[in-house]
Amino acid sequence: MAYTRGVASLTQLNRIFSPPITLRRFRQNHGVKSNFRISCNLKFNYSAAKFRELKLSRSVELDQFITSEEEEDEEADEIGEGFFEAIEELERMTREPSDILEEMNHRLSSREFQLMLVYFAQEGRDSWCTLEVFEWLKKENRVDEEMMELMVSIMCGWVKKLIQEECDAHQVFDLLIEMDCVGLKPGFSMMEKVIALYCEMEKKENAVLFVKEVLRRRDDDSFGYSVVGSEGSRKGGPTGYLAWKLMVDGDYKKAVDLVIELRLSGLKPEAYSYLIAMTAIVKELNSLGKTLRELKRFTRAGFVAEIDDHDRLLIEKYQSEIISRGLQLAAWAVEEGQENDSVIGVVHEKLLAMYICAGRGPEAEKQLWKMKLAGKEPEAELHDIVMAICASQNEVNAVSRLLTRVEFMESKRKKRALSWLIRGYVKGGHFEEAAETLITMIDSGLHPEYIDRVAVMQGMTRKIQRPRDFEAYMSLCKKLFDAGLVGPCLVYMYMNKYKLWIVKMM
Secondary structure (H helix, E strand, C coil), X not given: CCEECCCCCCCCCCCCCCCCCCCCCCCCCCCCCCCCECCCCCCCCCXXXXXXXXXXXXXXXXXXXXXXXXXXXXXHHCCCHHHHHHHHHHHHCCCCHHHHHHHHHHHCCHHHHHHHHHHHHCCCCEHHHHHHHHHHHHHCCXXXXXXXXXXXHHHHHHHHHHHHCCCXXXXXXXXXXXXXXXXXXXXXXXHHHHHHHHHHCCCHHHHHHHHHHHHHHHHHCCCCCHHHCCCCCCCCHHHHHHHHHHHHCCCHHHHHHHHHHHHHCCCCCCHHHHHHHHHHHHHHHHHHHHHHHHHHHHHHCCXXXXXXXXXXXXXXXXXXXXXXXXXXXXXXXXXXXXXXXXXXXXXXXXHHHHHHHHCCHHHHHHHHHHHHHCCCCCCHHHHHHHHHHHHHCCCHHHHHHHHCCHHHCCHHXXXXXXXXXXXXXXXXCCHHHHHHHHHHHHHCCCCCCHHHHHHHHHHHHHCCCCHHHHHHHHHHHHHHHHCCCCCCCEEEEEECCCCEEEEEEC
């Protein structure tokens, strides 16, 4: 027959195979016919004359899997009589498949075994035989890379068909168990492929049911769990992978709800799934922050009305609820991953990111110290961001504590940290403190960025209402002029009491 070549990528699960029905395999005594059938639509790319020599009641068609490597090499592609005899024996089921294959082993080539797999996988044939043939080949160590890819493609097609026909989750899982039983070990997680298929077909609710079935079977310990992976999975097992898929699609809240719902229903998700759900919370808070900033821009432009107190309370309530769910997930993650230091460290990172996105300075600062105590040193930029948030809220003590580390920094790093501090003060409208920080930078020989100088000067100009405000503004102007950062300034003011204008060139 033709040679198996160029098997399409296994990630393209929309293979030409189309199985229906219940995918259960039963070990039977010889003479008892298996009722395990899976329909497949296949195309066979070979001459009709040779194909009719198969003497089979139904035509076989193959596409993509079996093509002729070299048309001129027809002799190498010939099917031997042993192939037809093996097919007939297996279909009669008068003996155990392993006995038939053992007897015919020396008469069958790898190409004939590949064709045999495809033949039994086609519509109307016993797909049970496909599994039996592959299992025997696996035991005989006759499964090469091409044979594995062919069988994986067949199984992927069966999975896809089950999902398309709205089969129950337990049927899909049973097929994965069958794969495990016959020794089918692809170089990727079939469990993840199943979940990905559900999502690609817009059947996310069915994907949730499948994950529940997986966790239920795992807890019952009635089936092997190796087929669906474990905590070592890069996405955290079935729960974590589905939550990750939902998060990638932008369904942050659904990802969080999934993990919490499974936990509260008594099914224990993997520890890493809690971390993925916490990542979804961080993204939800970040998305909320961006929306609020956009709303403020529209308000300033006069496109929408300002947020009233009622709406402001609703926003704060929603943010608080999200954070409380994040704290619950963190507690579960710590509980499940007590012996895993990496899990504990990531929990602190996620909590810190949550507080930063929510703009909660004091809580973020506490989380920084907790990370240090846990032996996980936060990145320097995280310190700067937290310090800026605390500065915007005028948390004097927190800013003072965070500033202690700045004194021992080299110039470039120190300038960056103080720039963050200035921007935090400016965002919170604390321009006097921003001006003091600006002067501190100049005294230290650090030239503040132009945008920071302008922001502080403009803020100070708007606040000149009292004598001390004016003096602070004048002091800042003089400091900038002496440092060569601004040109001469024309300063003027009007004294109502004396009806006097005072103009001075600086």
